Amino acid sequence: MGPIIPINDISTELNYLIAFLIGIGFGFALEQAGFSSSRKLAGMFYGYDTVVLKVFFTAAITAMLGLVFLNHFRMIDLSIVYVNEYYIESAIIGGVIMGVGFIVGGFCPGTGICAAAIGKLDAMAFLGGSLLGILLFGETYSLWEGIYMKSYLGGIKLSEVIGISDGLLVLAIIGAAVLMFWVGEWAEKRFQRPDITKDI
Template sequence: MGPLIVNEIISPNTNFFIAFLIGIGFGFVLESNGFSSSRRLAGMFYGYDTTVLKVFFTAAITGSIGLLFMSLFGWIDLSFIYINPTFLWSAIGGGVIMGAGFILGGYCPGTSFCAAAIGKLDALAFIGGIFLGILIFAEGYPIWEGFYKAQFMGNPLLSDWLGLSRGMLTFLIVLVALGMFWVGEWAEKKFARSDYQINQK
């Protein structure tokens, strides 16, 4: 929640409650868009359903434009937003592992909980895998600590890395999103499957 709501206005407990409500809303949006379907999620990688691409690019441009304008009007201080530190090799390694699991099984950590909430057993298996992975990572941390902390890059911003203003970067992201929407529509026609209904959940 961070910079939009400060402790001088509401209490920390109320802040957490608002975050809880936003989380429920996020889960509702995921389920409404069919993100509890492993076939729909895996369809992103095979081209026959690009709903994931469209929803997440829509979220990216909505969030970036919203933050930009709220910053311009003085409604939010972007310097208070926490930026995760970047450890390059562990980020790449984690992305490969998660991407492989996503392709093979059709869920990511968030969508597995979304699917489990409506009673899907395969999602429960994924959640079990999440906790098993956490246990293995925690217990074996001394073994791969060096890899985990390798190539530390601080807290970089894409706008700074590219030498662009936040406004120009947001504009470019919108253009990329529009292009990807077109690619998604093309892919769904190109790789359409007769055994798959695009409106399934």
């Protein structure tokens, strides 16, 4: 019965070891997908390389389907699994700032770490910048505290908000993703840039 560690009160050391192993898998998958290249990541927004879209949605759907099925066969207790807490304002503002940061910097923290691991200097600069950004937020936290804590809605699920079952929502997302994959491959042909794709 999952999640195994919180239910069975497994020791912290083993928990950290598992964290490390999961991290290895995470890093390996990101690097293999090509997320260690900022131009490949940015290609998503210009249509010449939609690998981000494909990997991101395939991964999310794999995990979603897995959770729905594991829950159905009572292998995981979804009521224990962490569901991100929703604060309307801070989620949107944070997302917008991250969006600008993404197109300017070309990485997100996870991919930046992965790219830094294989020696990309721009990724290391990006990570340094991220640390600065976090420090900046920490130092100016009192200015944002009001809006950061505003409109707390708890860990709610989209399926609860719309009022449909988890499975139906997953099917809808899969439908949207299949469409996006198709558009993505079409865009890759339409906005093809052999000079860039050869380079990376």
